Amino acid sequence: MSVDKDDRRDLPAGRKAQLAAYVAETGQVTVGELAERFGVSIDTVRRDLDQLSADGVLVRTYGGAVSLSTISRTDRAVDQRLTLQEQEKEKIATLAAALVQDGSTIMINGGTTTLALARSLRQHRDLTVATNNLLVPAALPPSAVRDIYVFGGAVRSLTLATIGPVSFRVNGGAELDISCDLALIGVGAISADAGYTTSNLAEAAMMQEMLSRATRVAILADSSKFGRRLFAQVSELSSADYLITDTPPPADLREALTASKVELITP
Known part of the structure; x- marks a missing residue:
């Protein structure tokens, strides 16, 4: 045009x-x-x-x-992925929602597990939410939210999430310093040696920055992610305070999480 x-x-x-x-x-x-x-x-x-x-x-x-x-176009892809491990994701979402305190500021990254979390915040109030997941604003219960912010950048069609800096700028161009009480991060894989990994390099960089701006970090991953390693490392196991999942992980991963002082939360 x-x-x-x-x-x-x-x-x-x-x-x-x-x-x-x-x-x-x-x-x-x-x-x-x-x-x-x-x-x-x-x-x-x-x-x-x-x-x-x-x-x-x-x-x-x-x-x-x-x-x-x-x-x-991408909603259909997300809907298809929501049907995988659907019950497991709902369990994880319920557990993750219990960590969120009313009146707090949270960051949520892209993915279907974190989308399930957003839908599970019905009982919460006065939340400030910052996300790169373009589906999260519509999924959040209106009664739960005070403010919603979406990080800018390119949109990755597979996840319908933005990829860019975890920051906002004032009109003059200066970058605002932001932080959150709790970062809720879905990852693609977890292993004892590689920690938390994902398939996309730009997503990994964005997730790393979310972790660095959070007082507490909760990793959300169903049991199909255990013992796997994907292309880009998000962080070592010790970067998280909690791992929220649907079933206890294998012994080697459990031991590594304990050594890294990560609290395991399961149903």
């Missing part, structure tokens, strides 16, 4: 229609990219995106937007 100079002088409604069409075609955009393309200010683009998001035309993210077509 091309936008010429005459198009840029259209009424706001016309501009928003063009903007919506461009997001639908591109799939994922940033505020800065749209401001440059349409020759308007960043504040104007933000207002347009907010309105289009409220109208259900696109999904607003921190620093940009994602098209509904992108989400509909």
